[in-house]
Amino acid sequence: MxxxxxxxxxxxxxxxxxxxxxxxxxxxxxxxxxxxxxxxxxxxxxxxxxxxxxxxxxxxxxxxxxxxxxxxxxxxxxxxxxxxxxxxxxxxxxxxxxxxxxxxxxxxxxxxxxxxxxxxxxxxxxxxxxxxxxxxxxxxxxxxxxxxxxxxxxxxxxxxxxxxVPGSIVAAGAIVEHVGTNEVLLVRTHKWGGRYSIVGGRVRRNERLSETLLREVEEETGLVGAIGHHIATFDQIADTRYYRPGVQHIFVDNVVTVEERRVRLNEEAEEFVWLPSSEALKELDLEPNARHTLETYNKLKSQLAKAEGLDQRR
Structure with missing residues (x-):
C-alpha cells in the first residue's frame, strides 16, 4: 500500500x-x-x-x-x-x-x-x-x-x-485489472469519506469516454492501460457522501487492464490495494457505487467464464 x-x-x-x-x-x-x-x-x-x-x-x-x-x-x-x-x-x-x-x-x-x-x-x-x-x-x-x-x-x-450546480455529471470509472494476477486495484480516498473506491473521474468538455477513462487511470495511479469489457452504466446511488440532491450523476464503468503493479498515487487518494475482487467485496469498506460496480464485475466474469467453457466443449 x-x-x-x-x-x-x-x-x-x-x-x-x-x-x-x-x-x-x-x-x-x-x-x-x-x-x-x-x-x-x-x-x-x-x-x-x-x-x-x-x-x-x-x-x-x-x-x-x-x-x-x-x-x-x-x-x-x-x-x-x-x-x-x-x-x-x-x-x-x-x-x-x-x-x-x-x-x-x-x-x-x-x-x-x-x-x-x-x-x-x-x-x-x-x-x-x-x-x-x-x-x-x-x-x-x-x-x-x-x-x-x-x-x-x-x-x-x-x-x-x-x-x-450542473443538472447532470458524467463520470468514467475503471476496474483496473492486473493481467498477470487478475487482481483489481482499489483506492482509499477522502472524496468518498475515507472509504475505498475505484479509479475514475468526470468527463471533460469535448472528451470521449474512452479518453477520460485512460486519462484518469494514468493521472490517479501512473498506470497505462487498455480498455476492456464494459461493466455498467447507472445513476449514482443516493446514500453516498458524494450524493447531491438535484444533480444526476451518471457512471459509465469499464475494465481497464494493466501489465504493471507499481502504483504512483496522486493527491486524490491516500492508499491503494491489489486484491481479488471477491476478497475486496468481503474485506474493504467500499463506497456504495464502487461496491455496485465490483459486484457487477464479478457477475460479468462468471458469465464470461461460463461462455468460454461452453465454447471449449463444442
Whole structure:
C-alpha cells in the first residue's frame, strides 16, 4: 500500500494592482499550512497598464490571454480545492468580479477575506475567512470549511444552486485489472469519506469516454492501460457522501487492464490495494457505487467464464 499526503490546492484572486502585498501574505499563510497555491506564482509585478497587473512570466501577452490562462488554473484544484478572494473592506474590483463568476459557474468553492460590499453575488454564510484563520482550519482538519446556509437565505441558496450546480455529471470509472494476477486495484480516498473506491473521474468538455477513462487511470495511479469489457452504466446511488440532491450523476464503468503493479498515487487518494475482487467485496469498506460496480464485475466474469467453457466443449 501507499500513503501519500493529501494536497489541497487554491487559486488567489484580487486586485494585484491595489492589494498585491495582502495577496502575498495570504500566499505565505496558505503555503505554511501545506496548501498548494497554484496561482499566482511567486513572481513580482513588472508593470501596471490600465489597472491591469503584468507578471514576470506573462508581460508579453494580451491581458485577455493572461486572464484566461489564470482562470485555467481552476481546473487543477480538484474536488478539495478552492478559490480565495482578497477583498479588503469588501472591495472586489473588475477582474476579481469576473473571476468570481467563472469560479462559481465551474463549481469552485469560494472564500473571501471580507464580506462583499461592492458586489451583488450570493455567498453562503461560512465563506468569509481571514487568510491565517482559513489556513489554520485546513491545517487542522485537512479540508476546507463546509457551506452554511443562513435561515433567512434558504430561498437565495436554492436559487443559486439551480443556476450554478450542473443538472447532470458524467463520470468514467475503471476496474483496473492486473493481467498477470487478475487482481483489481482499489483506492482509499477522502472524496468518498475515507472509504475505498475505484479509479475514475468526470468527463471533460469535448472528451470521449474512452479518453477520460485512460486519462484518469494514468493521472490517479501512473498506470497505462487498455480498455476492456464494459461493466455498467447507472445513476449514482443516493446514500453516498458524494450524493447531491438535484444533480444526476451518471457512471459509465469499464475494465481497464494493466501489465504493471507499481502504483504512483496522486493527491486524490491516500492508499491503494491489489486484491481479488471477491476478497475486496468481503474485506474493504467500499463506497456504495464502487461496491455496485465490483459486484457487477464479478457477475460479468462468471458469465464470461461460463461462455468460454461452453465454447471449449463444442
Amino acid at each position: 501507499g500513503n501519500p499526503p493529501t494536497t489541497i490546492r487554491c487559486v488567489l484572486h484580487g486586485s494585484f494592482n491595489k492589494h498585491f502585498d495582502i495577496i502575498q501574505e495570504a500566499h505565505e499563510a496558505f503555503l505554511k499550512a501545506g496548501i498548494e497555491v497554484v496561482a499566482p506564482s511567486a513572481t513580482q509585478i513588472t508593470a501596471v497598464k490600465n489597472g491591469f497587473a503584468y507578471f514576470t512570466e506573462n508581460g508579453h501577452l494580451d491581458p485577455r490571454a493572461i486572464e484566461l490562462v489564470y482562470l485555467g488554473q481552476l481546473k487543477r484544484l480538484g474536488d478539495q480545492g478552492f478559490s480565495y478572494f482578497v477583498n479588503p473592506s469588501g472591495y472586489m474590483g473588475r477582474s476579481a468580479s469576473y473571476e468570481l463568476g467563472i469560479a462559481q459557474i465551474t463549481n469552485t468553492r469560494c472564500f473571501f477575506s471580507d464580506p462583499l460590499i461592492d458586489h451583488p453575488a450570493y455567498v453562503h454564510g461560512n465563506a468569509v475567512w481571514k487568510p491565517d484563520a482559513l489556513a489554520e482550519y485546513v491545517k487542522w482538519y485537512g479540508k476546507v470549511p463546509a457551506p452554511r446556509v443562513r435561515g433567512n437565505e434558504r430561498l437565495l441558496h436554492k436559487m443559486w444552486e439551480s443556476l450554478m
